[in-house]
Amino acid sequence: MRDVAIISTGMTPFGELWQSGLRDLFVQAAREALMAVGSPSVDAIYVGNMSGGQFVGQEHLGPLMADHLGLAGVPATRVESACASGGVALRCGFLDVAAGASDLVLVAGVEKMNDGADVTNVLASAADQETEVYHGITFPGLYAMIARAHMARYGTTEEDLAAVSVKNHRHGARNPKAQFRSEVTAEQVMTSSMVAEPLRLLHCSPVSDGAAVVLLCPLERAREFTDAPIRIRSSGLATAPMALADRADPTFLDAVSLAAGRAYKSGGVTPSDIQVAEVHDCFSIAELCVLEALCFTERGSAGELTRAGETALGGRIPINTSGGLKSKGHPVGATGVAQAIEIVEQLRGEAGERQVPDATIGLAQNMGGSGASSVVHIFERV
Amino acid sequence: MPSPRYWREIPSRYRLEAAACRGCKRVIYPKRQVCPQCGGVEFEATRLAHRGRVVTSTVVHVAPTDLQMEAPYAMAVVETEEGVRLMVQVADCDPSEVLPGMEVTLEFRLIRKEDHGGILCYGHKAVPVE
Numbered sequence: 001m002r003d004v005a006i007i008s009t010g011m012t013p014f015g016e017l018w019q020s021g022l023r024d025l026f027v028q029a030a031r032e033a034l035m036a037v038g039s040p041s042v043d044a045i046y047v048g049n050m051s052g053g054q055f056v057g058q059e060h061l062g063p064l065m066a067d068h069l070g071l072a073g074v075p076a077t078r079v080e081s082a083c084a085s086g087g088v089a090l091r092c093g094f095l096d097v098a099a100g101a102s103d104l105v106l107v108a109g110v111e112k113m114n115d116g117a118d119v120t121n122v123l124a125s126a127a128d129q130e131t132e133v134y135h136g137i138t139f140p141g142l143y144a145m146i147a148r149a150h151m152a153r154y155g156t157t158e159e160d161l162a163a164v165s166v167k168n169h170r171h172g173a174r175n176p177k178a179q180f181r182s183e184v185t186a187e188q189v190m191t192s193s194m195v196a197e198p199l200r201l202l203h204c205s206p207v208s209d210g211a212a213v214v215l216l217c218p219l220e221r222a223r224e225f226t227d228a229p230i231r232i233r234s235s236g237l238a239t240a241p242m243a244l245a246d247r248a249d250p251t252f253l254d255a256v257s258l259a260a261g262r263a264y265k266s267g268g269v270t271p272s273d274i275q276v277a278e279v280h281d282c283f284s285i286a287e288l289c290v291l292e293a294l295c296f297t298e299r300g301s302a303g304e305l306t307r308a309g310e311t312a313l314g315g316r317i318p319i320n321t322s323g324g325l326k327s328k329g330h331p332v333g334a335t336g337v338a339q340a341i342e343i344v345e346q347l348r349g350e351a352g353e354r355q356v357p358d359a360t361i362g363l364a365q366n367m368g369g370s371g372a373s374s375v376v377h378i379f380e381r382v
Numbered sequence: 383m384p385s386p387r388y389w390r391e392i393p394s395r396y397r398l399e400a401a402a403c404r405g406c407k408r409v410i411y412p413k414r415q416v417c418p419q420c421g422g423v424e425f426e427a428t429r430l431a432h433r434g435r436v437v438t439s440t441v442v443h444v445a446p447t448d449l450q451m452e453a454p455y456a457m458a459v460v461e462t463e464e465g466v467r468l469m470v471q472v473a474d475c476d477p478s479e480v481l482p483g484m485e486v487t488l489e490f491r492l493i494r495k496e497d498h499g500g501i502l503c504y505g506h507k508a509v510p511v512e
Protein backbone atom coordinates (compact mmCIF):
# COMPACT_ATOMS: atom_id res chain seq x y z
CA MET A 1 0.00 0.00 0.00
CA ARG A 2 1.25 3.47 -0.92
CA ASP A 3 1.03 6.48 1.40
CA VAL A 4 -1.73 8.85 0.30
CA ALA A 5 -1.92 12.63 0.66
CA ILE A 6 -4.57 15.30 0.30
CA ILE A 7 -3.07 17.99 -1.92
CA SER A 8 -5.95 20.37 -2.44
CA THR A 9 -9.47 21.20 -1.26
CA GLY A 10 -12.53 23.06 -2.54
CA MET A 11 -15.85 23.77 -0.87
CA THR A 12 -18.99 25.79 -1.45
CA PRO A 13 -20.50 27.65 1.48
CA PHE A 14 -23.14 25.46 3.16
CA GLY A 15 -26.72 26.72 3.39
CA GLU A 16 -29.93 27.23 1.47
CA LEU A 17 -28.34 27.85 -1.92
CA TRP A 18 -31.41 28.50 -4.03
CA GLN A 19 -29.38 29.76 -7.00
CA SER A 20 -27.38 26.52 -7.36
CA GLY A 21 -28.41 23.08 -8.56
CA LEU A 22 -26.78 19.77 -7.68
CA ARG A 23 -24.33 19.91 -10.57
CA ASP A 24 -23.48 23.58 -9.98
CA LEU A 25 -22.44 22.83 -6.40
CA PHE A 26 -20.25 19.93 -7.46
CA VAL A 27 -18.53 21.83 -10.29
CA GLN A 28 -17.90 24.91 -8.13
CA ALA A 29 -16.15 22.91 -5.39
CA ALA A 30 -14.27 20.68 -7.85
CA ARG A 31 -12.95 23.58 -9.92
CA GLU A 32 -11.74 25.35 -6.80
CA ALA A 33 -9.77 22.26 -5.75
CA LEU A 34 -8.36 21.63 -9.22
CA MET A 35 -7.36 25.21 -10.03
CA ALA A 36 -5.52 25.57 -6.70
CA VAL A 37 -2.96 23.02 -7.94
CA GLY A 38 -2.78 23.94 -11.64
CA SER A 39 -5.65 21.72 -12.88
CA PRO A 40 -3.75 18.43 -13.14
CA SER A 41 -5.28 15.56 -15.09
CA VAL A 42 -7.56 13.35 -13.01
CA ASP A 43 -7.37 9.53 -13.06
CA ALA A 44 -10.60 8.80 -11.19
CA ILE A 45 -13.58 10.51 -9.53
CA TYR A 46 -15.64 9.36 -6.52
CA VAL A 47 -18.85 11.25 -5.75
CA GLY A 48 -20.40 10.79 -2.30
CA ASN A 49 -24.13 11.47 -2.45
CA MET A 50 -26.92 10.13 -0.30
CA SER A 51 -30.01 10.65 -2.37
CA GLY A 52 -29.87 12.71 -5.54
CA GLY A 53 -32.65 10.44 -6.77
CA GLN A 54 -35.07 11.39 -4.01
CA PHE A 55 -33.98 15.00 -3.42
CA VAL A 56 -33.85 16.18 -7.04
CA GLY A 57 -34.72 13.10 -9.14
CA GLN A 58 -31.16 12.69 -10.38
CA GLU A 59 -29.21 9.42 -10.22
CA HIS A 60 -26.12 8.32 -12.17
CA LEU A 61 -23.99 11.07 -10.71
CA GLY A 62 -20.59 9.65 -11.70
CA PRO A 63 -20.79 10.37 -15.42
CA LEU A 64 -22.92 13.50 -14.89
CA MET A 65 -20.32 15.15 -12.70
CA ALA A 66 -17.36 14.03 -14.83
CA ASP A 67 -19.11 15.42 -17.90
CA HIS A 68 -19.88 18.79 -16.29
CA LEU A 69 -16.30 19.11 -15.17
CA GLY A 70 -15.19 18.64 -18.77
CA LEU A 71 -13.82 15.22 -17.88
CA ALA A 72 -16.12 12.81 -19.75
CA GLY A 73 -14.14 9.63 -20.24
CA VAL A 74 -12.62 9.57 -16.75
CA PRO A 75 -13.75 6.67 -14.48
CA ALA A 76 -16.35 8.10 -12.08
CA THR A 77 -18.31 6.32 -9.37
CA ARG A 78 -21.13 7.47 -7.12
CA VAL A 79 -20.79 6.21 -3.52
CA GLU A 80 -23.70 5.88 -1.08
CA SER A 81 -23.77 5.17 2.63
CA ALA A 82 -26.56 7.55 3.70
CA CYS A 83 -25.10 10.50 5.66
CA ALA A 84 -21.68 8.79 5.58
CA SER A 85 -21.56 8.85 1.76
CA GLY A 86 -18.89 11.57 1.65
CA GLY A 87 -16.61 9.84 4.14
CA VAL A 88 -16.99 6.53 2.36
CA ALA A 89 -16.21 8.22 -0.99
CA LEU A 90 -13.02 9.53 0.62
CA ARG A 91 -12.17 5.98 1.69
CA CYS A 92 -12.74 4.72 -1.88
CA GLY A 93 -10.38 7.36 -3.24
CA PHE A 94 -7.84 6.59 -0.52
CA LEU A 95 -7.88 2.86 -1.33
CA ASP A 96 -7.66 3.55 -5.08
CA VAL A 97 -4.49 5.62 -4.66
CA ALA A 98 -3.05 3.39 -1.92
CA ALA A 99 -3.50 0.33 -4.13
CA GLY A 100 -1.60 1.98 -6.96
CA ALA A 101 -4.55 1.84 -9.35
CA SER A 102 -4.81 5.64 -9.73
CA ASP A 103 -2.47 8.53 -9.07
CA LEU A 104 -4.66 11.62 -8.99
CA VAL A 105 -8.15 11.09 -7.58
CA LEU A 106 -10.90 13.65 -7.10
CA VAL A 107 -13.19 12.87 -4.15
CA ALA A 108 -16.40 14.86 -3.89
CA GLY A 109 -19.36 14.96 -1.57
CA VAL A 110 -22.47 16.79 -2.71
CA GLU A 111 -26.12 17.14 -1.71
CA LYS A 112 -28.94 19.40 -2.87
CA MET A 113 -31.60 19.11 -0.15
CA ASN A 114 -33.51 22.36 -0.69
CA ASP A 115 -35.30 21.71 -3.96
CA GLY A 116 -38.84 20.87 -2.92
CA ALA A 117 -38.37 17.27 -1.72
CA ASP A 118 -40.01 15.94 1.46
CA VAL A 119 -36.78 16.00 3.46
CA THR A 120 -38.17 14.16 6.52
CA ASN A 121 -39.21 11.21 4.37
CA VAL A 122 -36.01 11.16 2.33
CA LEU A 123 -33.80 11.13 5.42
CA ALA A 124 -35.94 8.38 6.95
CA SER A 125 -34.98 6.16 4.02
CA ALA A 126 -31.61 5.74 5.77
CA ALA A 127 -33.48 3.82 8.50
CA ASP A 128 -35.13 0.39 8.13
CA GLN A 129 -38.25 0.97 6.04
CA GLU A 130 -39.99 -2.25 7.10
CA THR A 131 -39.37 -2.36 10.83
CA GLU A 132 -38.85 1.31 11.73
CA VAL A 133 -40.22 3.88 9.30
CA TYR A 134 -43.47 1.94 8.65
CA HIS A 135 -44.44 2.38 12.29
CA GLY A 136 -43.99 6.15 12.27
CA ILE A 137 -40.49 6.80 13.58
CA THR A 138 -38.56 9.73 12.10
CA PHE A 139 -34.84 10.22 11.90
CA PRO A 140 -34.75 12.73 14.77
CA GLY A 141 -37.01 10.26 16.61
CA LEU A 142 -34.35 7.54 16.43
CA TYR A 143 -31.70 9.82 17.91
CA ALA A 144 -34.22 11.00 20.49
CA MET A 145 -34.58 7.37 21.59
CA ILE A 146 -30.80 7.09 21.83
CA ALA A 147 -30.79 10.30 23.91
CA ARG A 148 -33.48 9.08 26.28
CA ALA A 149 -31.65 5.77 26.77
CA HIS A 150 -28.39 7.65 27.46
CA MET A 151 -30.16 9.86 29.99
CA ALA A 152 -31.79 6.88 31.71
CA ARG A 153 -28.57 4.90 31.86
CA TYR A 154 -25.95 7.55 32.61
CA GLY A 155 -27.85 10.53 33.98
CA THR A 156 -27.06 12.69 30.96
CA THR A 157 -29.17 15.86 31.12
CA GLU A 158 -30.86 18.28 28.74
CA GLU A 159 -28.21 20.79 29.82
CA ASP A 160 -25.50 18.40 28.58
CA LEU A 161 -27.22 18.10 25.21
CA ALA A 162 -27.65 21.85 24.96
CA ALA A 163 -23.95 22.36 25.73
CA VAL A 164 -23.08 20.55 22.49
CA SER A 165 -25.21 22.91 20.39
CA VAL A 166 -23.95 26.02 22.20
CA LYS A 167 -20.32 24.96 21.69
CA ASN A 168 -20.75 24.07 18.01
CA HIS A 169 -22.55 27.33 17.24
CA ARG A 170 -19.76 29.23 19.00
CA HIS A 171 -17.24 27.48 16.73
CA GLY A 172 -19.36 27.88 13.60
CA ALA A 173 -19.71 31.62 14.18
CA ARG A 174 -16.00 31.75 13.27
CA ASN A 175 -16.39 29.77 10.05
CA PRO A 176 -17.11 31.86 6.94
CA LYS A 177 -18.59 28.84 5.16
CA ALA A 178 -21.02 27.88 7.94
CA GLN A 179 -24.77 28.01 7.41
CA PHE A 180 -25.46 29.51 10.85
CA ARG A 181 -22.81 32.00 11.91
CA SER A 182 -24.60 32.97 15.09
CA GLU A 183 -24.08 31.91 18.68
CA VAL A 184 -26.94 30.44 20.68
CA THR A 185 -27.47 30.26 24.44
CA ALA A 186 -28.36 27.13 26.40
CA GLU A 187 -31.68 28.77 27.20
CA GLN A 188 -32.45 29.31 23.51
CA VAL A 189 -31.63 25.66 22.82
CA MET A 190 -33.74 24.39 25.70
CA THR A 191 -36.77 26.47 24.76
CA SER A 192 -36.65 25.90 20.99
CA SER A 193 -39.55 23.97 19.47
CA MET A 194 -39.81 20.25 20.23
CA VAL A 195 -38.97 17.86 17.38
CA ALA A 196 -38.85 14.45 19.10
CA GLU A 197 -38.58 14.39 22.88
CA PRO A 198 -36.06 15.17 24.34
CA LEU A 199 -34.59 16.67 21.14
CA ARG A 200 -35.56 20.21 20.16
CA LEU A 201 -34.95 22.15 16.97
CA LEU A 202 -31.58 23.50 18.18
CA HIS A 203 -30.35 19.98 18.88
CA CYS A 204 -30.78 19.12 15.19
CA SER A 205 -28.53 19.83 12.23
CA PRO A 206 -30.21 21.88 9.48
CA VAL A 207 -31.31 21.06 5.95
CA SER A 208 -28.48 22.24 3.70
CA ASP A 209 -27.09 22.40 0.20
CA GLY A 210 -23.39 22.17 -0.49
CA ALA A 211 -20.41 20.40 -1.98
CA ALA A 212 -16.89 19.62 -0.80
CA VAL A 213 -13.95 18.23 -2.78
CA VAL A 214 -10.47 16.96 -1.98
CA LEU A 215 -7.75 15.85 -4.37
CA LEU A 216 -5.63 12.84 -3.47
CA CYS A 217 -2.32 11.57 -4.83
CA PRO A 218 0.54 9.35 -3.66
CA LEU A 219 2.45 11.09 -0.87
CA GLU A 220 5.70 10.69 -2.83
CA ARG A 221 4.25 12.90 -5.59
CA ALA A 222 2.42 15.37 -3.34
CA ARG A 223 5.11 18.07 -3.38
CA GLU A 224 4.74 18.42 -7.15
CA PHE A 225 1.45 20.10 -6.30
CA THR A 226 1.71 21.68 -2.84
CA ASP A 227 4.09 22.66 -0.03
CA ALA A 228 1.55 21.52 2.57
CA PRO A 229 0.35 18.00 1.83
CA ILE A 230 -1.69 16.28 4.52
CA ARG A 231 -1.20 12.54 4.78
CA ILE A 232 -4.20 10.28 5.27
CA ARG A 233 -2.66 8.09 7.91
CA SER A 234 -5.46 5.54 8.04
CA SER A 235 -9.06 4.77 7.19
CA GLY A 236 -11.56 2.56 9.01
CA LEU A 237 -15.08 1.60 7.95
CA ALA A 238 -17.63 -0.50 9.84
CA THR A 239 -21.29 -1.43 9.97
CA ALA A 240 -23.73 -2.28 12.76
CA PRO A 241 -27.29 -3.66 12.80
CA MET A 242 -29.48 -1.40 10.67
CA ALA A 243 -32.40 -1.02 13.08
CA LEU A 244 -31.97 0.63 16.46
CA ALA A 245 -34.07 -2.14 18.05
CA ASP A 246 -31.51 -4.72 16.91
CA ARG A 247 -28.59 -3.13 18.78
CA ALA A 248 -27.88 -4.62 22.18
CA ASP A 249 -27.10 -1.22 23.72
CA PRO A 250 -28.91 1.69 22.06
CA THR A 251 -26.55 4.17 23.74
CA PHE A 252 -23.40 2.71 22.19
CA LEU A 253 -22.44 3.22 18.54
CA ASP A 254 -20.77 -0.06 17.64
CA ALA A 255 -20.00 0.93 14.04
CA VAL A 256 -18.14 4.03 15.26
CA SER A 257 -16.20 1.99 17.78
CA LEU A 258 -15.23 -0.64 15.20
CA ALA A 259 -14.32 1.89 12.51
CA ALA A 260 -12.23 3.89 14.98
CA GLY A 261 -10.52 0.75 16.29
CA ARG A 262 -9.49 -0.14 12.74
CA ALA A 263 -8.27 3.39 12.01
CA TYR A 264 -6.32 3.65 15.29
CA LYS A 265 -4.73 0.23 14.73
CA SER A 266 -3.71 0.65 11.09
CA GLY A 267 -2.57 4.23 11.77
CA GLY A 268 -0.57 3.20 14.83
CA VAL A 269 -2.14 5.91 16.99
CA THR A 270 -4.17 5.99 20.18
CA PRO A 271 -7.13 8.26 21.02
CA SER A 272 -4.87 10.44 23.17
CA ASP A 273 -2.72 11.27 20.10
CA ILE A 274 -5.64 13.05 18.42
CA GLN A 275 -5.44 16.84 18.82
CA VAL A 276 -8.52 17.93 16.87
CA ALA A 277 -11.54 16.05 15.53
CA GLU A 278 -14.61 16.54 13.39
CA VAL A 279 -17.42 14.22 14.45
CA HIS A 280 -20.92 13.52 13.17
CA ASP A 281 -23.17 15.70 15.34
CA CYS A 282 -26.32 15.33 13.23
CA PHE A 283 -28.05 15.64 16.62
CA SER A 284 -26.48 16.84 19.87
CA ILE A 285 -26.75 13.36 21.42
CA ALA A 286 -24.81 11.90 18.48
CA GLU A 287 -21.74 13.96 19.37
CA LEU A 288 -21.82 12.65 22.94
CA CYS A 289 -22.19 9.01 21.87
CA VAL A 290 -19.47 9.38 19.23
CA LEU A 291 -16.97 10.84 21.73
CA GLU A 292 -17.53 7.76 23.88
CA ALA A 293 -17.23 5.33 20.95
CA LEU A 294 -14.01 7.04 19.80
CA CYS A 295 -12.62 6.46 23.33
CA PHE A 296 -12.03 10.17 23.89
CA THR A 297 -13.82 9.72 27.21
CA GLU A 298 -15.39 6.98 29.36
CA ARG A 299 -18.81 5.64 28.45
CA GLY A 300 -21.46 7.89 29.90
CA SER A 301 -19.12 10.80 30.60
CA ALA A 302 -19.27 12.79 27.34
CA GLY A 303 -21.90 15.18 28.70
CA GLU A 304 -19.71 16.10 31.63
CA LEU A 305 -16.68 16.48 29.33
CA THR A 306 -18.63 18.85 27.11
CA ARG A 307 -20.01 20.93 29.97
CA ALA A 308 -16.48 21.27 31.36
CA GLY A 309 -15.42 22.90 28.07
CA GLU A 310 -12.92 20.16 27.24
CA THR A 311 -14.31 19.75 23.71
CA ALA A 312 -14.37 23.48 22.93
CA LEU A 313 -11.59 25.47 21.29
CA GLY A 314 -8.96 25.84 24.02
CA GLY A 315 -10.04 22.60 25.71
CA ARG A 316 -8.26 19.24 25.92
CA ILE A 317 -9.63 17.88 22.62
CA PRO A 318 -11.42 20.49 20.47
CA ILE A 319 -14.35 18.85 18.66
CA ASN A 320 -16.09 20.25 15.59
CA THR A 321 -14.07 23.44 15.25
CA SER A 322 -15.88 23.99 11.94
CA GLY A 323 -19.18 24.35 13.81
CA GLY A 324 -20.01 20.73 13.11
CA LEU A 325 -23.07 19.61 11.27
CA LYS A 326 -25.16 21.67 13.67
CA SER A 327 -23.82 25.09 12.75
CA LYS A 328 -21.78 24.58 9.57
CA GLY A 329 -24.69 22.74 7.96
CA HIS A 330 -25.30 19.15 6.86
CA PRO A 331 -25.75 18.60 3.12
CA VAL A 332 -25.70 14.90 3.91
CA GLY A 333 -23.51 13.49 1.13
CA ALA A 334 -21.05 16.40 1.37
CA THR A 335 -20.51 16.23 5.12
CA GLY A 336 -17.80 13.55 5.25
CA VAL A 337 -15.60 15.39 2.76
CA ALA A 338 -16.20 18.76 4.45
CA GLN A 339 -15.06 17.23 7.76
CA ALA A 340 -11.79 16.17 6.10
CA ILE A 341 -11.34 19.72 4.76
CA GLU A 342 -11.67 21.22 8.25
CA ILE A 343 -8.99 18.85 9.54
CA VAL A 344 -6.73 19.67 6.55
CA GLU A 345 -7.09 23.40 7.34
CA GLN A 346 -6.33 22.76 11.01
CA LEU A 347 -3.22 20.69 10.25
CA ARG A 348 -2.01 23.27 7.72
CA GLY A 349 -2.48 26.04 10.29
CA GLU A 350 -4.99 27.78 8.01
CA ALA A 351 -8.06 27.68 10.27
CA GLY A 352 -7.86 31.34 11.28
CA GLU A 353 -9.96 32.18 14.34
CA ARG A 354 -10.75 28.49 14.76
CA GLN A 355 -7.12 27.33 14.80
CA VAL A 356 -6.06 24.69 17.31
CA PRO A 357 -2.43 25.65 18.06
CA ASP A 358 0.20 23.27 16.64
CA ALA A 359 -2.24 20.54 15.62
CA THR A 360 -0.36 17.77 13.81
CA ILE A 361 -2.77 14.79 14.04
CA GLY A 362 -6.53 15.02 13.47
CA LEU A 363 -9.49 12.71 13.02
CA ALA A 364 -12.77 12.83 11.10
CA GLN A 365 -15.73 10.59 11.89
CA ASN A 366 -18.75 10.37 9.59
CA MET A 367 -21.87 8.27 10.23
CA GLY A 368 -24.82 6.90 8.28
CA GLY A 369 -28.37 6.38 9.47
CA SER A 370 -28.85 6.02 13.20
CA GLY A 371 -25.33 4.62 13.35
CA ALA A 372 -25.52 1.56 11.07
CA SER A 373 -22.42 2.69 9.19
CA SER A 374 -19.47 4.81 10.19
CA VAL A 375 -16.15 5.75 8.65
CA VAL A 376 -13.14 7.21 10.46
CA HIS A 377 -10.05 8.81 8.93
CA ILE A 378 -6.89 9.94 10.69
CA PHE A 379 -4.80 12.70 9.13
CA GLU A 380 -1.35 14.08 9.86
CA ARG A 381 0.84 16.98 8.85
CA VAL A 382 3.98 15.77 7.03
CA MET B 383 -45.46 1.62 -2.51
CA PRO B 384 -46.67 -1.47 -4.41
CA SER B 385 -49.23 -3.62 -2.58
CA PRO B 386 -47.32 -6.95 -2.96
CA ARG B 387 -44.92 -5.52 -0.41
CA TYR B 388 -47.78 -5.29 2.08
CA TRP B 389 -49.02 -8.83 1.72
CA ARG B 390 -45.46 -10.15 1.75
CA GLU B 391 -44.99 -8.58 5.18
CA ILE B 392 -48.30 -9.76 6.63
CA PRO B 393 -47.12 -12.77 8.71
CA SER B 394 -44.82 -10.66 10.88
CA ARG B 395 -47.05 -7.59 10.95
CA TYR B 396 -50.45 -9.23 11.47
CA ARG B 397 -49.56 -12.27 13.53
CA LEU B 398 -46.26 -11.25 15.14
CA GLU B 399 -44.67 -14.31 13.56
CA ALA B 400 -41.00 -14.69 14.44
CA ALA B 401 -38.34 -17.32 13.81
CA ALA B 402 -36.41 -19.27 16.45
CA CYS B 403 -32.90 -20.20 15.28
CA ARG B 404 -32.27 -23.96 15.54
CA GLY B 405 -28.58 -23.28 16.10
CA CYS B 406 -28.47 -20.72 18.91
CA LYS B 407 -32.16 -20.55 19.94
CA ARG B 408 -32.29 -16.79 19.44
CA VAL B 409 -35.72 -15.54 18.40
CA ILE B 410 -35.60 -13.23 15.38
CA TYR B 411 -38.34 -10.78 14.43
CA PRO B 412 -39.25 -10.37 11.65
CA LYS B 413 -37.89 -13.66 10.32
CA ARG B 414 -34.71 -13.61 8.27
CA GLN B 415 -32.86 -16.11 6.08
CA VAL B 416 -29.64 -15.92 8.11
CA CYS B 417 -29.35 -15.72 11.91
CA PRO B 418 -27.50 -12.51 12.82
CA GLN B 419 -26.10 -14.16 15.95
CA CYS B 420 -24.73 -17.53 14.72
CA GLY B 421 -25.15 -17.54 10.94
CA GLY B 422 -27.61 -20.43 11.14
CA VAL B 423 -30.14 -20.88 8.36
CA GLU B 424 -32.66 -23.24 9.97
CA PHE B 425 -35.54 -21.80 11.93
CA GLU B 426 -38.78 -22.79 13.55
CA ALA B 427 -41.74 -20.45 13.19
CA THR B 428 -42.97 -19.05 16.48
CA ARG B 429 -45.34 -16.31 17.59
CA LEU B 430 -44.32 -13.57 19.98
CA ALA B 431 -46.09 -13.13 23.29
CA HIS B 432 -48.07 -9.90 23.06
CA ARG B 433 -46.37 -8.47 26.09
CA GLY B 434 -43.21 -6.48 26.72
CA ARG B 435 -41.35 -3.64 28.36
CA VAL B 436 -40.23 -0.25 26.98
CA VAL B 437 -36.44 -0.10 26.44
CA THR B 438 -36.40 3.49 25.22
CA SER B 439 -38.94 5.92 23.82
CA THR B 440 -39.66 9.34 22.36
CA VAL B 441 -42.61 11.56 21.57
CA VAL B 442 -42.63 12.53 17.89
CA HIS B 443 -43.77 16.14 17.41
CA VAL B 444 -42.53 16.67 13.84
CA ALA B 445 -44.14 13.70 12.09
CA PRO B 446 -43.86 12.17 8.62
CA THR B 447 -46.46 13.42 6.11
CA ASP B 448 -48.74 10.38 6.51
CA LEU B 449 -48.94 10.76 10.28
CA GLN B 450 -49.04 14.52 10.71
CA MET B 451 -52.61 14.46 11.99
CA GLU B 452 -51.63 12.13 14.82
CA ALA B 453 -48.69 14.10 16.27
CA PRO B 454 -47.61 14.28 18.99
CA TYR B 455 -47.45 10.50 19.44
CA ALA B 456 -45.21 8.19 21.46
CA MET B 457 -42.84 5.67 19.86
CA ALA B 458 -40.95 3.00 21.76
CA VAL B 459 -38.52 0.16 21.36
CA VAL B 460 -40.30 -2.66 23.21
CA GLU B 461 -38.59 -5.86 24.36
CA THR B 462 -40.88 -8.89 24.46
CA GLU B 463 -40.59 -11.85 26.83
CA GLU B 464 -38.62 -13.71 24.12
CA GLY B 465 -35.94 -11.00 24.15
CA VAL B 466 -37.04 -9.64 20.77
CA ARG B 467 -37.14 -5.87 20.30
CA LEU B 468 -39.68 -4.07 18.11
CA MET B 469 -40.17 -0.45 17.11
CA VAL B 470 -43.83 0.42 17.78
CA GLN B 471 -46.14 3.32 18.37
CA VAL B 472 -47.62 3.49 21.87
CA ALA B 473 -51.36 4.20 21.86
CA ASP B 474 -54.22 4.79 24.33
CA CYS B 475 -52.22 6.91 26.77
CA ASP B 476 -50.69 10.31 27.40
CA PRO B 477 -47.53 10.13 25.22
CA SER B 478 -45.47 11.86 27.91
CA GLU B 479 -46.05 8.92 30.27
CA VAL B 480 -44.25 6.45 28.00
CA LEU B 481 -40.83 5.99 29.58
CA PRO B 482 -38.18 3.24 29.79
CA GLY B 483 -39.37 0.36 31.98
CA MET B 484 -43.10 0.75 31.24
CA GLU B 485 -44.99 -2.56 30.81
CA VAL B 486 -47.05 -2.82 27.60
CA THR B 487 -49.18 -5.23 25.62
CA LEU B 488 -49.05 -5.41 21.81
CA GLU B 489 -52.38 -4.95 20.04
CA PHE B 490 -53.44 -5.21 16.40
CA ARG B 491 -54.21 -1.75 15.04
CA LEU B 492 -54.38 0.43 11.95
CA ILE B 493 -50.91 1.92 11.57
CA ARG B 494 -51.45 4.39 8.74
CA LYS B 495 -53.32 5.15 5.53
CA GLU B 496 -50.85 5.51 2.73
CA ASP B 497 -51.24 8.74 0.81
CA HIS B 498 -51.64 8.00 -2.92
CA GLY B 499 -53.30 4.58 -3.10
CA GLY B 500 -55.04 5.05 0.23
CA ILE B 501 -53.96 1.56 1.29
CA LEU B 502 -54.86 0.78 4.90
CA CYS B 503 -51.71 -0.38 6.66
CA TYR B 504 -52.09 -2.57 9.74
CA GLY B 505 -49.71 -3.87 12.37
CA HIS B 506 -49.19 -3.81 16.11
CA LYS B 507 -49.09 -0.93 18.54
CA ALA B 508 -48.17 -1.04 22.20
CA VAL B 509 -50.69 -0.17 24.90
CA PRO B 510 -49.68 0.43 28.52
CA VAL B 511 -50.69 -2.31 31.00
CA GLU B 512 -53.15 -0.87 33.53
Ligand SMILES: [Zn+2]
Nearest residue numbers: 403406417420
Ligand atom coordinates in the same frame (compact mmCIF):
# COMPACT_ATOMS: atom_id res chain seq x y z
ZN1 LIG C 1 -28.61 -18.45 15.58
